[in-house]
Amino acid sequence: MKKLFVLLPFIxxxxxxxxxxxxxxxxDELKAKADLEKQNVAxxxxxxxAWNTKDLQLIYELLDPQYKLHLPSINPTTMxxxxxxxxxxxxxxxFPDVHYDIKEIFADGDKVCVQWVFTGTHxxxxxxxPATGSKIEVSxxxxxxxxxxxxxxxKAETDSxxxxxxxxxxx
Numbered sequence: 001m002k003k004l005f006v007l008l009p010f011i012x013x014x015x016x017x018x019x020x021x022x023x024x025x026x027x028d029e030l031k032a033k034a035d036l037e038k039q040n041v042a043x044x045x046x047x048x049x050a051w052n053t054k055d056l057q058l059i060y061e062l063l064d065p066q067y068k069l070h071l072p073s074i075n076p077t078t079m080x081x082x083x084x085x086x087x088x089x090x091x092x093x094x095f096p097d098v099h100y101d102i103k104e105i106f107a108d109g110d111k112v113c114v115q116w117v118f119t120g121t122h123x124x125x126x127x128x129x130p131a132t133g134s135k136i137e138v139s140x141x142x143x144x145x146x147x148x149x150x151x152x153x154x155k156a157e158t159d160s161x162x163x164x165x166x167x168x169x170x171x
Contacts, residue, residue: 037107040146044112047144047151048100054092060085064150073160090127095120095136103139112144118158122167129167136166 050058069079098120105114142156
């Protein structure tokens with residue numbers, strides 16, 4: 001019993017020390033995840049700012065070569081990187097004053113969720129719709145998947161009904 005009593009402080013110290021190492025490991029893992037999420041949010045913010053400045057070169061640099069866009073409310077098929085480029089360039093032609101305003105953005109690991117509002121004036125042909133001169137404001141929510149510092153995939157839902165109505169077309 002006396003031997004146990006003498007060893008007890010060492011056992012308690014060892015147990016506390018092990019717990020501290022485990023807590024420090026968990027804390028390091030949480031910090032690494034938070035740092036990654038901060039980097040991923042900054043990447044998506046940079047991407048959206050590139051949309052606003054019409055910096056197509058930067059937009060394409062931020063996308064992974066295997067990039068895919070899922071935008072079922074506008075296009076039922078998944079767009080490849082090349083299809084996305086053509087589609088996005090058509091938006092610039094149709095809405096030369098396009099602007100995206102981030103309303104909310106947050107990350108969870110390798111995913112970034114962003115809510116934004118698109119504004120622009122319809123001054124050119126867009127998906128077969130001739131220019132209407134209408135000013136539009138449409139919201140969307142999307143999830144960007146990040147891999148190795150590039151956007152590899154976007155899943156977005158936009159207010160397509162709002163687009164149609166604001167362009168003066170019948171639903």
